[in-house]
Amino acid sequence: MFGTLQGPELARTHTLGNGVRLVCDPVPGLQTVAMVVAAGRGARWESRRQSGWSHLLEHMVFKGAGGRSARQLAEAVEVDGGQMNAETGFERTVFHVRTLPQGLDGASALLSDILLRPTLNPSDLARERRVVMQEIAEAEDAPDDLVFEMAQSAAFADQPLGRCILGDGPSLRRASPSALSDWRACLYAPDRLVVSVSGAVDEDAFLRLAERDFGRAEPAAMPLSPPEPARFTGGTRTGDRDLEQANLVFLTPGLAVGDPDAWAAQVFAECLGGGMASRLFQEAREARGLAYAVDAWGEYWSDCGMIGVFAGCEAGRASRVASLVADQMIDLANAPREAELARARAQLKAGLFMAAESLLSRAEQAATQVLTFGRPLTMSEIGERIDACDAAAVRRAGSRILASGQSAAAVLGPPAAHPAAEIFRQRLARAAPAGAQMT
Known part of the structure; x- marks a missing residue:
């Protein structure tokens, strides 16, 4: 049975x-x-x-x-x-x-x-x-x-x-x-x-x-074929809204959930904009006062991923925010600092372990891991994978994320903020090595 x-x-x-x-x-x-x-x-x-x-x-x-x-x-x-x-x-x-x-x-x-x-x-x-x-x-x-x-x-x-x-x-x-x-x-x-x-x-x-x-659930009469592999096409979207704040989202290709560098990509996103000590919070809000809200995150699917940044700011400052986000992503991919890596690893482990103390999160996490990896992962195993994300691993993940020069950006708010979308895309495209591709 x-x-x-x-x-x-x-x-x-x-x-x-x-x-x-x-x-x-x-x-x-x-x-x-x-x-x-x-x-x-x-x-x-x-x-x-x-x-x-x-x-x-x-x-x-x-x-x-x-x-x-x-x-x-x-x-x-x-x-x-x-x-x-x-x-x-x-x-x-x-x-x-x-x-x-x-x-x-x-x-x-x-x-x-x-x-x-x-x-x-x-x-x-x-x-x-x-x-x-x-x-x-x-x-x-x-x-x-x-x-x-x-x-x-x-x-x-x-x-x-x-x-x-x-x-x-x-x-x-x-x-x-x-x-x-x-x-x-x-x-x-x-x-x-x-x-x-x-x-x-x-x-x-x-x-x-x-x-x-x-136990008596039956298979579908006509099973579904797997979805077509995803393609990060990139581009911009803008929308005119009468808002006090412009809403900005910047996206780059990421890594698939089963990719060996996916854990390092999570550390990359955490260094970039996860928490009040992250690069973007410190630079965009604390040091320059460009944005009230700014954070970064990662999405990890079966065959692809995505690194994203959200910011809310005055329309007239949107272009400066876009440039700053692109510059920080490029700098992080080239030169992560040991102190920020240690903080990011600790934050990731704390978040995952705290989630495991909620029964609902624990049960869902186990189900997701079975679907993804074929089995649940132990807490010690997860901790070891995160701890292995040193500067070399994060540089490698960051380089892969930015290698193609592709990106997507959306701006919703007053027209004065709209150029930020293209500014972000051009800044990342110029930084990519000629002919580089994500592998």
């Missing part, structure tokens, strides 16, 4: 006969349990005509499943003190429940109903389309949300990674109940499901529940 592999520390992994993978992570001394079901597919698998279907489906499965109404689903969780939610990403769709130990039986049954037996009623679909359209409108009304969508659409033009996960009106109207049912079978197929529990859980009891609730 189960193929068992000894997992790290207390966590153990198992595989059901139909391919559903399990992670059981008992944490002694706690009085609650978190259960996560992660499907290793998301919006990247959508065609242009299907844009937004994964997110719409995530909404719809909560409207009724397994013969229960939306209200009955909510009551089934909350009667045992539980809470449930879900989120859709480009490469994963994640459902989770946090509850008391006696609620695990009901949580497992509920999550399996939601993923495997949703009702998908036509009247519910009509209402939920309207809800998602309101969500899209709300995002468009929020400048610090919209500017990210603008930048990503430039970075990955005409590709799933460049489209809004929420979709748009025409694509959402194409989603019929039968079309969503077929899409569900592909998106939540058992070969890409990971069921992960953490906290006050008995392993034998969990295995029985998993076999009962997920």
